Amino acid sequence: MFKGLCVGIVGGLLLVTQPVLADGINYDESRWEILKQDHFGDRKIRDGEGVIGVDAPFRAADAALVPIGVEDLRSGRDAPEISRLYLFIDQNPVPLVGTIEFGPAARSVDVATRVRVDSYTFVRAIAETVDGELYMAKRHVRASGGCSAPVGADEEEALRDMGMIRVRAWDAREEKGGSRVQLGIRHPNFSGLQMDQVTRLYRRAHYVNSLEITADGKRVLKAELTIAVSRDPSLRFYVVPEVTDRELVIIATDSEKNEFRHADVMRPAPAPIDFSAEGRRDVAAGQGSAP
Amino acid sequence: MCLPALLAALMAGSGTALGERWVLNVEPVADGVYVHQGVHEDVLEDNRGDIANVGFVVGDDCVAVIDTGGSPEVGAALRRAIAAVTEEPVCYVINTHVHPDHILGNSAFLGDAPEFVGHARLKAQLEARGPYYLRSISRMLGTELDDDVLVMPDVAVSDHLRLNLGGRQLLLEAMPRAHTDNDLVILDEATDTLWLGDLLFVDRVPSLDGSLRGWLSVLADLGERDVARVVPGHGPASVDWPQAAEPLRRYLQTLLEETRAAIHQGATIEQAAGVVGQSERGAWKLFEDYHQRNVQNAYAELEWE
Numbered sequence A: 001m002f003k004g005l006c007v008g009i010v011g012g013l014l015l016v017t018q019p020v021l022a023d024g025i026n027y028d029e030s031r032w033e034i035l036k037q038d039h040f041g042d043r044k045i046r047d048g049e050g051v052i053g054v055d056a057p058f059r060a061a062d063a064a065l066v067p068i069g070v071e072d073l074r075s076g077r078d079a080p081e082i083s084r085l086y087l088f089i090d091q092n093p094v095p096l097v098g099t100i101e102f103g104p105a106a107r108s109v110d111v112a113t114r115v116r117v118d119s120y121t122f123v124r125a126i127a128e129t130v131d132g133e134l135y136m137a138k139r140h141v142r143a144s145g146g147c148s149a150p151v152g153a154d155e156e157e158a159l160r161d162m163g164m165i166r167v168r169a170w171d172a173r174e175e176k177g178g179s180r181v182q183l184g185i186r187h188p189n190f191s192g193l194q195m196d197q198v199t200r201l202y203r204r205a206h207y208v209n210s211l212e213i214t215a216d217g218k219r220v221l222k223a224e225l226t227i228a229v230s231r232d233p234s235l236r237f238y239v240v241p242e243v244t245d246r247e248l249v250i251i252a253t254d255s256e257k258n259e260f261r262h263a264d265v266m267r268p269a270p271a272p273i274d275f276s277a278e279g280r281r282d283v284a285a286g287q288g289s290a291p
Numbered sequence B: 001m002c003l004p005a006l007l008a009a010l011m012a013g014s015g016t017a018l019g020e021r022w023v024l025n026v027e028p029v030a031d032g033v034y035v036h037q038g039v040h041e042d043v044l045e046d047n048r049g050d051i052a053n054v055g056f057v058v059g060d061d062c063v064a065v066i067d068t069g070g071s072p073e074v075g076a077a078l079r080r081a082i083a084a085v086t087e088e089p090v091c092y093v094i095n096t097h098v099h100p101d102h103i104l105g106n107s108a109f110l111g112d113a114p115e116f117v118g119h120a121r122l123k124a125q126l127e128a129r130g131p132y133y134l135r136s137i138s139r140m141l142g143t144e145l146d147d148d149v150l151v152m153p154d155v156a157v158s159d160h161l162r163l164n165l166g167g168r169q170l171l172l173e174a175m176p177r178a179h180t181d182n183d184l185v186i187l188d189e190a191t192d193t194l195w196l197g198d199l200l201f202v203d204r205v206p207s208l209d210g211s212l213r214g215w216l217s218v219l220a221d222l223g224e225r226d227v228a229r230v231v232p233g234h235g236p237a238s239v240d241w242p243q244a245a246e247p248l249r250r251y252l253q254t255l256l257e258e259t260r261a262a263i264h265q266g267a268t269i270e271q272a273a274g275v276v277g278q279s280e281r282g283a284w285k286l287f288e289d290y291h292q293r294n295v296q297n298a299y300a301e302l303e304w305e
């Protein structure tokens, strides 16, 4: 229900071309014009309709942990294969969140992560197809201070367990025709924008900057990431059914050249129950609480 | 376009109107123990950050302040309230934890040259979070707060500490990670009054910034204490113990069980934020403002179990 509401509001506002609207929010595209030139030069970027969509909250509950996702909208369509995704947060100090290259073991380009959002901003995804076309989808998010927000109260714990990798897999054949994998890496992901009040120095950035994921020896994806990713980096993605009960290998590296590895056979749990608006009632009813 | 500007001007007006004459109204909850109840709102221009409970304890020799409010103006209004009760000096300013609504009034007490006392982890957290708090609270108040507003603790409590106010003692105890990782509770031994800071929320929806499992366990331990009354961080000035903790315990337990269930049933963090704890919606003020964030924090903690 909430999601539907957001689509309506954001969609409506985008029809207006003026950057500053009556609600006082700056739907500014000027930073994007610069970013676009930097990353894509004069290449044409098409509307992502029917190719990809961006999912992000209208207003973030916590600027240091904003769930964002890219939705693959090509299913059942004759759309070209996507080889790479770019994620941007226009108004962040480091606007590029990361790039993801997909391999043969990826079921789709559906991915989700959690990011820091420093200002009211557009979050946008650009998909690059194998034949070099670019498609874009965007969503406006209201949040502020995410990049300079201090690492939470678990700082000591985050450092102690740094590099611990946790993988959960779900049977998502009905939903997406493969398995859904949720990956988490314990890491403080210091943004370098958190100031030490005593020394007046900014703490050095220390963050997970690359991820390489293979299943049954075939590439699922390779990601290059920046400080925009929240503490304990999280990534959700889908793998093809042929590799679902095979070994999943994850190699993560951070900006201080630490390498973290995880290898295990995926054992997808039964299909997740329906958490969409229609499915919620059943979930609530089924949950109960212990006596 | 004019309307927001007009509203802002009106709000700023009502805030500054309080100005130099603003004295917090405090109520005696026990002999020599005074508490001011903050409002159940977010920090806004017209409440000046007066959203948390603050107060003080009067001994024979001097006064201990417990939390100072969400801006130097609230701190100054608390200082005036103390002056209206006693001429004794303020010898200690105790902060129950790092959150800005409890600590940004500290600088109003610098003139008393008290010792500032907090949990052993308070200093590190205030150093890390201070600049961010100043920026965001300045924006919410519509008043620029400079670096001097951040007053670091001089005395760190890593386990227990007794403070003597003359004729009465305060027992301070550092808690393990719960509401935050730097929660301190204060017992006034003379009246058996226990100050819980934000380990206890009444009526206002709690905010989780430490550990959900830790908070439940700290609440269970504190529930065993035999005290005459407790002072919550948000809610009435004084409440009965342990009954007053029941709604909070239920909220946290629901958050724990339903977030755990959602994770095991395959809900994503976005999906969990939409389904967990909805039975608590009617029970709390500001539920819409903080609940989703609590679910996200609970999810990020429990997904590592």
Ligand SMILES: [Zn+2]
Pocket (backbone or CB within 6 Å): B097, B099, B179, B198, B233
């Ligand atoms: Zn608090």
